[in-house]
Amino acid sequence: MSDWKAKRFWKDAAVVEVDGGFTVELDGRRVKTPAKRPLTLPTRAMAEAVAAEWQAQEKQIDPRTMPVTKTANAAIDKVAVQKDEVVDMLAAYGDSDLLCYRADNPAELVARQAAEWDPMLDWAAAFLGVNLETRQGIMHQPQSPDALAEMHRRTAALDAFELAAFHDLVSLTGSLVLGFAAYEQAFDPQKIWALSRLDEVWQAEQWGRDDVAEQEAEIKRQAFLHACAMIVLSKAA
Structure with a gap:
């Protein structure tokens, strides 16, 4: 089993308004879902919660500490389709x-x-x-x-x-x-x-x-x- 884990590569996570809602950018790079779809969120409050989870990550990304992001990903990649x-x-x-x-x-x-x-x-x-x-x-x-x-x-x-x-x-x-x-x-x-x-x-x-x-x-x-x-x-x- 590989010990590889995604590492933090950004300094700031920011909420940005886009067509259809809001998204989160990591140093200007928009976050995508695991299926590579745009992470477009319906409310600013949800986007702020997602941004806070990304901002709270330390050296390595731990999805277990990102429940809002996980549910948003499921909504886009699984439920919507x-x-x-x-x-x-x-x-x-x-x-x-x-x-x-x-x-x-x-x-x-x-x-x-x-x-x-x-x-x-x-x-x-x-x-x-x-x-x-x-x-x-x-x-x-x-x-x-x-x-x-x-x-x-x-x-x-x-x-x-x-x-x-x-x-x-x-x-x-x-x-x-x-x-x-x-x-x-x-x-x-x-x-x-x-x-x-x-x-x-x-x-x-x-x-x-x-x-x-x-x-x-x-x-x-x-x-x-x-x-x-x-x-x-x-x-x-």
Whole structure:
């Protein structure tokens, strides 16, 4: 395995306005994506965050310390070129949304799910215009075609940068409703994440903590919070 790593070759990373948005220049040289596409960003705030990541690099470039750049690259190189497929994949979560599949026992878990998750379905009905029905057990039961069509329409309305973040909001929580709640910034991100972890927390209360599982959950939580931050950057004026 090669030990070669890209080295820092620039002094200053600067934000520049271009056709279609903003980009970042390294000593006057425009940054490109891994696929050699122009790194054109939708908002100045996102461009400033990308520039800060490049400016923070030391002797060698460490992509692990550049999450905004990584997500922006994914939006341009992956999401934008296959948007229809990404939209279909994410919208499909609405037909098997985490919040709709409920335990039938024990009574304490049934009550906790109802108390924590029902308000989110009420929010979806009021804000998104989508009425989703709950089911007991794990057997799939389809939601109404009208609800699925509306969730698909709303997902398709997102641009590539929003979709790149929305992908993580939905896939990490297992819920299209929670993904939209995070996208709309309707609730505190920590609250939304906690709602997605209700079943896991319940299991830990009954059987004890699993250190490995908690470490993995923390990695996912950080990724979820990063996706929330990317939504903010995508919508910034």
